Amino acid sequence: MDHDKVNILLVDDQPAKLLAYEVILKDLGENLVIAASGREALEVLLKTEIAVILVDVCMPELDGFELAAMIREHPRFQKTAMIFISAIQVSDIDRLRGYEMGAVDYVPVPVVPEVLRAKIKVFAELYRKTRELERLNHELEDRVRARTAELESSTAKLRESEQRRSMAIAAGKMGSWDWDWISGDWMWDEGQYRIFGVGPESFEVNPANVQGLLHPDDVDQLRKAIAEFNKGTRAYETEFRIVRPDGEVRWCVGTAAATVDESGRVVRVSGVTVDITERKRAEERQNLLAREVDHRAKNALALAQSIVRLTRADEVKAYVNAVEGRINALARVHTILSLSSWQGAELSRLIDEELAPYSLGDQIRLAGPEVQLLPATAQTLALALHELFTNSAKYGALSTRSGRLAIDWQVENELLTLSWAESGGPLVMTPKSRGFGTRSLLASIESQLGGQAQFDWRAEGLLCRLEVPLTRKTATTALGKFDTAGSAELQRASG
Known part of the structure; x- marks a missing residue:
């Protein structure tokens, strides 16, 4: 094994x-x-x-x-x-x-x-x-x-280096400053101006102007630092945000040290400012990635469990083939979404992946613009397309060399309209009852995505029309339904 x-x-x-x-x-x-x-x-x-x-x-x-x-x-x-x-x-x-x-x-x-x-x-x-x-x-x-x-x-090492003014001056994302506690005069180096997004020619360094560049929620950090030095504190460190004149918010860590006279009175405060915005963003991305992986794993298991429980067949081999086919369809769209970092999937790519196992040459014609689907919409639509291809390969136009299939789609007002037209295959009879594949397709398109699925069982071949909203509010709701209610809609479809 x-x-x-x-x-x-x-x-x-x-x-x-x-x-x-x-x-x-x-x-x-x-x-x-x-x-x-x-x-x-x-x-x-x-x-x-x-x-x-x-x-x-x-x-x-x-x-x-x-x-x-x-x-x-x-x-x-x-x-x-x-x-x-x-x-x-x-x-x-x-x-x-x-x-x-x-x-x-x-x-x-x-x-x-x-x-x-x-x-x-x-x-x-x-x-x-x-x-x-x-x-x-x-x-x-x-x-x-x-x-x-x-x-x-890395942060610990950085804080050690921040105590050395020479390294702070040389570093690209560091700045140093000096504040004469007696006269109130400030001195900023080039790095300090760069971090705050201002220039020495247009910005006067004084307490009021510096406070004006601090994030409103972090102004108290400056007041607290002044109070600590007045109480005799010799060193102070804190994280804070600044709001540049262009509106961009940056995260910084500031380290300050006091110089005192013979009587112990503070006469000067010098410090180093380090821009840590990228580190903060990296931490946020890592936390988001961990939550996203957990969510995707749970969702994939919920979908697989729904497929296993709800698939119906008259014999074991047919059951196994049906389950494997649907799970493989889910795996294919999962791969596409993973390659895009779960940003979405192109409709033409989904169709190509479902076509790959058949090698039907010129029997199929595709026509439509590039359409980027949200992850929830892509997963649901991939399973629906799998049901249509499987049914056509078994009973419809794709079951014979003379059969033809035309798939056309267009987008208007955030509504995707996909037309599936079969011809040249076996004579089509309107089914007396809907099979599980048809019912699950209807449930997924209509109940999960808020769209519509219409079937016309013409004698010359099946005509299917799918209408799927592409707005984020509608599409992102679909995954939530699986997460919170499992396969409730498919369960009703299979009843």
Whole structure:
């Protein structure tokens, strides 16, 4: 295997059934852990990291429902996937009870080996991907901490150098100043003028003018420093903001030292000012990146979980193919967005990525301007296009060499209109009911993006028209729906 094995816990009080499950799941190549009772299963969980739990509903002493409730009470196992096996007909109430206890699926007896293997494989892979995302997130956090430590070390060294006026004068983003405490005269060097964005020919250095360049929220820092020196403080350091005449706000760190006479009275204050705006911005970017990675990881898992739970098929192979196809579509748009640092994706690029697996040559015609989609809109539209391409390749124009597909789009008043026109393929009949792909497409376009999806089942080929708002307010709402309500709209679509 080219990946680390995960642990799958099999819980049943009958040895023969445990042996059967081992035989069925052996080909998955994962570690199979056996427990002959609910209590034994709890002992295993406390000692071993488990990816999926396969548990019999009917067991003496501690049945499957009671075991699931105990497992969910432990913080470590609140997200562990549990699949119930039941040899009796489960009522809707019992099924609902199982889902409330945290079950992700039911498997009836007699067990169909292919179905059981497929279900276990999906959740094992989901567990593996989740752990990989967590590992990457930890690595990113480690890098951020290391970078922060580097910045702190760099700042400490910088503060030491700030005490030397000669280095302050020579440094490009440093300035030095001198204030005669008795006469009130100020002296600024070239670096000090540059930091504040003023020139010696037009700016008179005095307390009132200097205060006028300080950020209103940081004026008290100057007053506090003066008060500290009047009380006998010999050195003072603080961070503050300035507002240049052109309106630009800059962050600075100032270090000042007092010179006193024989009586201990302050006669002069000298200091160094360092522009630390770039450091502040770097820290903000790092914090934003850490939050963004965490958000994207959770969103990707929510989308993948929705696809796994809501996909329907009559046989295992079709189910696996459908799940893999939708997750691959999600992965492709994720790659595009990652390359753009999650700034957005071009519509033509999304279409090209969905076309790539088919190699259809001149069967497809594309026409439309460059359109930059926001991340939320790109993810949703990519899944919708995947459903259209998959349906066409199976039943429509792309299922035969004589078929043709024309995709046209245009933007007007922040509304994207995309036309999908098939021709030359098999004779099209209006479906008596909408399949899951069509219903999920409608749900994603209409409910998540606030758009419209229209289907015209012409005899010569399907005609589909998608209208998608491109305004930021509408598009950015889509990801939030997945984060807060999971796949509620798709759930209704699949009902």
